[in-house]
Amino acid sequence: MVDFEGKDEL
């Protein structure tokens, strides 16, 4: 799960 912004990018 992505819990804060931008964290799904590298």
Add this chain to the structure above:
Amino acid sequence: MNIFRFAGDMTHLLSIIVLLLKINATKSCAGVSLKTQELYLLVFVTRYLDLLYSYISLYNTFMKLFFICSSGCVIWYIREHKTVSQTYDSAQDTFRVLFLACPCMILALTVNHDFTVTEVLWTFSIYLEAVAILPQLVLLQRTKNVDTLTGNYVFLLGGYRALYLLNWIYRILTEPGYRQWIVWISGTIQTAIYCDFFYYYIKSWRNNERLSLPS
């Protein structure tokens, strides 16, 4: 994940492979800035702390581990490898990295989303990545006739940033509510830093000359 993001990641991956290939094939790290590589390792370690507590995808996990390990590997080559380390010119690679890291840390402590250890370190890594290429660019400028692979490495690294800009534009247009100002502003600055290099890289490529940056 959109095509721009994927192409960006692959360009980033390729840039590191080109760098490792250059070092391994020529047994030389001439023109490569150890300072930039150490800053990148710091960027990756502080950003990917979430490997320990959050999972996004196998792809993300693999790439994060690759970036940490590969920059560690480049640093090992430059510092420890018997032949490669002798080709490192520390007299040229003199950028004061604390001048980059300290302001980034102060900024991360001031401008962040959440005042927690992991969030501040993540924000620090975003700010630091934006300027981590500077020691490398300064070194290139001091080196007359930059070798092709080192030039390609920096070009690919800049290309990865440009593709990330396109990725963000695509996401803004397709994902309602998608926003990440800290990442956008830092990323735009980061890409802008490459503009000058891009200009001379493309010029030398078109004229079929070796790359040399004006001092």
